[in-house]
Amino acid sequence: MNSEEYIILRKLQNGDSGALDILYLRYASKVRDFALRLLKDQTDAEDITHDIFLRIWDHRRNLEDVCSFKGYLFRMTRNAIFNVMKRRQMQYKYLKATGSRIEEEAKGGFSDAVSTDELLEMIDLAVRNMPEQRRKVFYMSRHENMSYDEIAKTLNISPRTVQYHISNALAELRKVLSSLMFFV
Structure with a gap:
């Protein structure tokens, strides 16, 4: 992690909402694009992005163990995508089990790297x-x-x-x- 990112994370830990704004401006579009490529749903990708940055703010005091913010962000995004996929799969199974007609196809310390x-x-x-x-x-x-x-x-x-x-x-x-x- 570079020194600028380290400083931003320390400010965030101390409750500086401006530090969150910086991280959001820097990384939100990357998180959203990654989620969109895998989920193929704009709303889900935007929801994941907002939820991730909200969780970062809520858990800001636990960021001292983060060695790579990009790695941390990747894992959060990956886990959120998997959760959406599990939810979609459960919804699909429910609709199939109840015999409902499906109108749309069902949608389908941290290390450094x-x-x-x-x-x-x-x-x-x-x-x-x-x-x-x-x-x-x-x-x-x-x-x-x-x-x-x-x-x-x-x-x-x-x-x-x-x-x-x-x-x-x-x-x-x-x-x-x-x-x-x-x-x-």
Whole structure:
């Protein structure tokens, strides 16, 4: 953590709301963009962003153990995204269990760096949020090591369609990874 960030966090710990404003201006758009890329819902992304900064303010006295504010922010954001995904899954299961008609598809001390496991979790989450056909094609290509022709025959689609899905899947993953790089 650089000295400027250290000073801002110490001011925040002492109740300086201006320090929170600085952190919000500096990091809120990154948190929102990251949540939006994974959740694909503007309202949820904005809610997560506001909730995170509210929790930072509420728990400001516990920030002395934070070695990397970006790492701290990443974990808070990741956990909030997982909570939204769990909530969506529970809502979907409830609607399915009650026989309700679904009108929309269900939506889908801290260390210094983001771990490989955390990165893999976020990539897995991004893959799980892909449209079903794209996710199948990507899985068959990357996990089953099938060629485009083999995938095309198995799914009864053209090799160009397979190429289209792989290209779009990789583009989505690049977007997620580029937003993740902020936290690294």
